[in-house]
Amino acid sequence: MTAVSSGPEQAAAGPGGSEVLDRVREFLVGHPTAGADRLAFLRARFDAGLARVDLPPGQGGLGADRDLQAVVEDELRAVGAPEHRPSDNPIGHGMAGPTLRAFGTDEQCRRWLRPLWTGEEAWCQLFSEPGAGSDLAGLATRAVREGDEWVVHGRKVWTSLADRARWALLVARTDPSVPKHRGLTYFVCDMHAAGVEVRPLRQITGETEFNEVVLDGVRIPDTDRVGEVGQGWAVAQGTLMNERVSYTSGTAPRHSGGIGALLAAWHDHPERRTAGLHDRVLSLWVQAEAARLTTARWEQELARGRPGPEGSAIKLEHARLNQEISQVELEVLGDAGLRYPDYSERAPEPVPWTEAAPGWRYLRSRANSIEGGTSEILRTVVGERVLGLPPEPRIDKDVPFSELPR
Amino acid sequence: MTTLAESPPVGDLRYSEVEEDLRAAVRALLDRRAGWQDVLARTETAEPVDRALWRTLAAELGCAALPVAEELGGAGASWREAAVVAEELGRAVAPVPFLGCSVATALLLAVGERDLLAGLAGGDRIVALAVPAASAPGEPLVPLAVDADRISGDVPGVLDAAAADVLLVPAGGALYALDVTDPGVRVTPAVSLDMTRPIADVTLDAATGRRLATGAVVADAVAAAQRIGAVLLAAEQLGVARRCLDEAVAYLRDRHQFGRPLGSFQALKHRAADLAVLITQACAVARYAADCAATGASDLPVAAALAQAHLSPTALRAAQECLQLHGGIGFTWEYVVHLFLKRATSQAIVLGTADRHRAALGELLGVPGPEETS
Numbered sequence: 001m002t003a004v005s006s007g008p009e010q011a012a013a014g015p016g017g018s019e020v021l022d023r024v025r026e027f028l029v030g031h032p033t034a035g036a037d038r039l040a041f042l043r044a045r046f047d048a049g050l051a052r053v054d055l056p057p058g059q060g061g062l063g064a065d066r067d068l069q070a071v072v073e074d075e076l077r078a079v080g081a082p083e084h085r086p087s088d089n090p091i092g093h094g095m096a097g098p099t100l101r102a103f104g105t106d107e108q109c110r111r112w113l114r115p116l117w118t119g120e121e122a123w124c125q126l127f128s129e130p131g132a133g134s135d136l137a138g139l140a141t142r143a144v145r146e147g148d149e150w151v152v153h154g155r156k157v158w159t160s161l162a163d164r165a166r167w168a169l170l171v172a173r174t175d176p177s178v179p180k181h182r183g184l185t186y187f188v189c190d191m192h193a194a195g196v197e198v199r200p201l202r203q204i205t206g207e208t209e210f211n212e213v214v215l216d217g218v219r220i221p222d223t224d225r226v227g228e229v230g231q232g233w234a235v236a237q238g239t240l241m242n243e244r245v246s247y248t249s250g251t252a253p254r255h256s257g258g259i260g261a262l263l264a265a266w267h268d269h270p271e272r273r274t275a276g277l278h279d280r281v282l283s284l285w286v287q288a289e290a291a292r293l294t295t296a297r298w299e300q301e302l303a304r305g306r307p308g309p310e311g312s313a314i315k316l317e318h319a320r321l322n323q324e325i326s327q328v329e330l331e332v333l334g335d336a337g338l339r340y341p342d343y344s345e346r347a348p349e350p351v352p353w354t355e356a357a358p359g360w361r362y363l364r365s366r367a368n369s370i371e372g373g374t375s376e377i378l379r380t381v382v383g384e385r386v387l388g389l390p391p392e393p394r395i396d397k398d399v400p401f402s403e404l405p406r
Numbered sequence: 407m408t409t410l411a412e413s414p415p416v417g418d419l420r421y422s423e424v425e426e427d428l429r430a431a432v433r434a435l436l437d438r439r440a441g442w443q444d445v446l447a448r449t450e451t452a453e454p455v456d457r458a459l460w461r462t463l464a465a466e467l468g469c470a471a472l473p474v475a476e477e478l479g480g481a482g483a484s485w486r487e488a489a490v491v492a493e494e495l496g497r498a499v500a501p502v503p504f505l506g507c508s509v510a511t512a513l514l515l516a517v518g519e520r521d522l523l524a525g526l527a528g529g530d531r532i533v534a535l536a537v538p539a540a541s542a543p544g545e546p547l548v549p550l551a552v553d554a555d556r557i558s559g560d561v562p563g564v565l566d567a568a569a570a571d572v573l574l575v576p577a578g579g580a581l582y583a584l585d586v587t588d589p590g591v592r593v594t595p596a597v598s599l600d601m602t603r604p605i606a607d608v609t610l611d612a613a614t615g616r617r618l619a620t621g622a623v624v625a626d627a628v629a630a631a632q633r634i635g636a637v638l639l640a641a642e643q644l645g646v647a648r649r650c651l652d653e654a655v656a657y658l659r660d661r662h663q664f665g666r667p668l669g670s671f672q673a674l675k676h677r678a679a680d681l682a683v684l685i686t687q688a689c690a691v692a693r694y695a696a697d698c699a700a701t702g703a704s705d706l707p708v709a710a711a712l713a714q715a716h717l718s719p720t721a722l723r724a725a726q727e728c729l730q731l732h733g734g735i736g737f738t739w740e741y742v743v744h745l746f747l748k749r750a751t752s753q754a755i756v757l758g759t760a761d762r763h764r765a766a767l768g769e770l771l772g773v774p775g776p777e778e779t780s
Contacts, residue, residue, distance in 0.1 A: 253413035263773060273776040282764040282773060286715045293690035297419035304420065313683040380672065382679035387655050389669035389678060 014063035017071055020053055023062065024075045038082040042118040050076075051084075051117050059101060059109055060117055085119060087350070091161060092116040092123035096169055099239045103186070103227045112167065112188070124165035126156040126189060126213055127236065131406060134377050136171070136240075137180045137233055138396075138406070141215060143172035143187065150174075150187065150225070152195075152218045158371070162198045162211035163347070165191050169239060170220075171232050176402040183401050184232030188224045195219070205363045206343035240373070252292060258325040258361065259288035261354045265332045272334050281332070284325050291317045312378045312386070319368035319375055326362040333358060414705040417697035419690055425490045431467055432491055435459075436498040442742040445499055449601035455569035457532075460502040463491075464529025470507055471527030473700075478520055479527040485634060489641035489696035496645025499745045501602045505756075506534040506566025508638050510574055513581075513631035517619040522572060522583060532566065535631065536573040536584075536608050539565035542758025542766065543632035543710065547625070552578030556590070556612040565756060567606040568595040575615065581624045584615035600752035602745060633710045636757045637695040640713035643721035643753050644685070644692045650721075650728035650746050651681050657732055674731060681724055688720045708770050715763040718754040725750035 015023070027048045031041060045051060046060045053068050055061025086093045097116055100109055115121040132139040141154025152172055162168070168189040175183035189196070195218035200208030227235040255263060266273070266281055291314070298310040330337035340359040353361065369375040383389045396404055421429070439459050448454060464470035472488040474480020481487075488508060495504050507526055510533035514523045525531035537547060538561065550559035557577045567573065573584045573591065584591055590613030598604040619627065655678055658669030668674055695713035698706040725747040729736040736743040754760065768775060 255413065266773060270774075273774070275776055278768065278773075278775045279761060279764060282768050283715075285767065285771070285773070286712055286764065287687075289712055290687040290691045290716050293416065293419065293694050294687045296416045297690040297693065300418065300420050310686050313686040316683050317687060376676070379676040379679040382682050383669070383675035387651075387669075387675075387678055387682055389655065389658055389675050390667045392670050392672060392675075393666065 014053075014065065015068075016064075017068055020062065020064055020068045020071050021075060023048065024050060024072055028075075028079060028081075033079050033081045036082055039118060039120065041082045042084060043114060045076075045081075045084075046114045046117050055101070059113055084117075088119040089116065089122045091125055091165075091169075092119075092121070095125060095239045096123040096167070099169065099186075099226065099235060102238055103235045107223070108188070108226065115166075121166040122161055122164050124159050124161045124168045124191070125239070126159060126162075126168045126170040126215075127239075128158045129155060130157055134374055136236065137184065138401075138404070139171060139173060139184070140406070141170075141172045142176075143174050143185060143220070145174070145222075146219075148222050150185075150220045150222065152187075152189070152215045152220060154215050156213045156215070157201065157210070159198075159211045159213050160209060162191065162213050163200070167191060168213075169226075170215075171236050173401065174229055174232075177400050178230075179398055180396060180401040180404065181233045182230055184236070185229050186226040186232040186235040187220050188226060189215070189218065189220055190224075193218050193220070200345075200347070202345055204366065205348070205360055207346055207348040209348050252295075254289065254292065257288070257353060258322055258329070258365075259285055261358065261361070262325050262329045262332065265329050265358070269332055269334065272332050277328070277332060280328055284321070284328060287317070288321055288325065291321055312382050315372065316375055316378050316382075319365075322361075322365035322368050326358065326365050329358050330362055414703065414708075416694065417701060417703070419693040419697065421490065421693075422486075425487055428467075428487055429490050429494055432463070432469065432494040433497070435462065435467065436494060436500055440498045440500045442499070442745060445501060445602055446742075446745060448501055454501055454595075454601065454604050455503060455566075456501045457569060459500065460504075460532070461529040463502060463504075464527065467491075468527075469504070470529050471511060471523065474511060474515065474523055474527055479524040481527075484700035485637065486696045486700040489638055489692065489699075492638045492641035493645035493648075493692075496642035496749070497649045499602045499646070499749045503532050503534070503566035503569055505603075505635060505638060505642065506570070507532060509535050509565075509631045509635040512634035513574055513627055514618075516627035516630055517581060517623070519583070519618050531571045532569050533572045533574060533583075534564060534567045534570035535628070536561045536564050536567065536575045537628070537632075538563045539605050539752075539756045540758070541632065542762040543636060543707075544629040544766075545758070545762075547576050547628065550575070550577035550610065552580070553612075555582070555617060556614055557582060557584070557610045558590075558612055559610055561608040561610070563596065563605045564593075564608050565605060566603070567593055567608055568604045570606075573608060573615075574618070575610070575613075576624055576628050579622075579624060580620040581618045581627070582615040583618055584610070584613050588613050588615065590614060598752070600748040602749060603752055632757060633707060634699055636710040636714045636763075637699045637706075639753060639757055640692045640695055640710075640717040643717040643750070644688055646746055646750050646753065647681075647685050647688060647717075647721045647724035650724035650743075650750075651678065651685055653742065653746075654678060654681070654728045654731045668731075677727060677731065681727055684720050685724065688717050691716045708767065711763040711766040711770065714758060715760045715767060718760040718763075721750040722754045 027050060031044050049057055049062040050072050051060030053062045053064040053072060054066040056063050100112055127136060129139050143150040143152045168191050170187045170189040171184055173183050174185040195216045197214040199212045201210045201212045202208050294310055295314055341357045384391055468481035469491045471480035472483040473485050476482040511526060513535060522533060526533050548561050550557050557575060571586060575582045575584050586593055590611045592609040593606050595604050595606045658674055658678060659667055661668045691713050695709040698709040729743045729747055732743055735741050
């Protein structure tokens, strides 16, 4: 997950390339890499502003230009420094960090950003509910104020990493008497607090990648509220923006990903080749290559500071192509496409997409058009925000949440 | 996978400031001289091709010979800029022989012919390659009889031949330039499905012309020129697709039924969104092809085939959706949409249909069909 995301943009008034390089070398004098303790090294690196140089001082950065991060990474790699692994804490890096930096207090940033970056504390998000998926603002989890605390009751679903997360981003309803978007508040929830119960949710692959989280009288100090009371929708929108970005970053080489696996299957199974399948494989190659070039173009525009509307388009195509390519791959495999590695209930191991079994890829890809905003919601986003088409008439915008049919 | 080549570098897929300036100049001219009512009215006249507009585009904006060096009378730019012009010409379904002349330009450049290039660059002479418009790059050429440099035979459905002054004719392993005034040359304009880009049938009866090149180089040069045509056609298709989406979106915003703007209905909004997504992809593909053509990248054959395989169905779908989203008025002669539908339909056939380009990709990428063994 590369950093095309977020964060407050810093003016180029910060240190330049040679100054950043000096800082790295200076840092390495005080923190030799030989025999270094990984965690201690990463903490010190954060404190030295070398975590992400474009962020402000105190938040792991130097207020430098974003491009200069490469100077840091190259230098640290050259001396074999302990590795930073953002993939250990995807929701922390992709969503919690940007949200805290944009909406959190100084104290909250001080408390959470460093262990988030080092990976000591993993994060998850408590957004979706059984009764609130695409219509997130219709969520029913209640937070009631009691003195300096909030008492939370509710049920959240589709929470990945809840079993190992230390903290959660939580949106709860604090005022049901106002229209739904206005009665929400954003919190950070301690996943070790009393009343938090994590139950694995089994999915169609057989695995328990996601969880259901029951919140039964969980007490959250008011100091762990992010943004104002009633401002939760705006904060959540900021988080979700980052989610869509983080789902779609990186320009891969030609033939990487699912299309590479499909071509490999095609080569390995000459006996399965028909004219009809041949044209479908080539047609998918065309679409996959188009999607790859679209991502490349989007990143070029981002580099020029002119992000286009491609973000939602990229996610829509990514979902559709993963599904179609993996389906045709099963057809190419024939007999082997009838087999599945293992349906036993278990927590999944993270495996690169193309190294997973074809049947698993086929099944897992069905979630691509649901997670991070369904394809239907994204089409509405494209229609309204990109094309400027008028919104659907709404019956739920000016009615108190408590009076909505549910 | 050993049979698949390494990932080629991806050039700049954005529009440069120079390209945007060129676009603005071309669009301003076309808005003035080729509004859709003018274009529609011209289709029912004796002169469906707008030669005066073509001369202005060529002489004032240098659009006829953008990639030709200045010392040869061109603009000293590249196929990237030419692609931007193609986008605008597609957007306006402008009845000018840009595509045919661009293929001829690429061919003349390849065989090192200077005199014809100069006339072509100034817009004074329209030059067309005499092969069937539907031929994909590298497809076998129509066999013509050559007897002592006198050429005979039929070439049906030639792109931009109706207004051509000179025909480039590959025949008997050589390439000839034939003046259409030669008594052995007969050019018969056809009633064309795409009225803004008429095709014409060429009949040669012991026609004589100048021999420009001989040998294997001819077939290669013709294929390479058609490939450039495929790249520019993709850009033109992008222009058509964008215009169709713009027209559809404007109509969905304005038109009210059931007391609401049409665009507020999700069923219609999502169709427009799907088009927008498709066009976003098409833009990246078309820009990649234009950049490969401009830089002479080794990936050009793949990029050109990819561009046609992607843009043909995209432009066609955009035009068909545009018509359907307009409802009844979209089916009327007096409305703009049929011009785009007809152009997108001819574009999907000209220089090879999408499936032919997919088949070409299969060979270029080493993805063999059922009976091949590689």
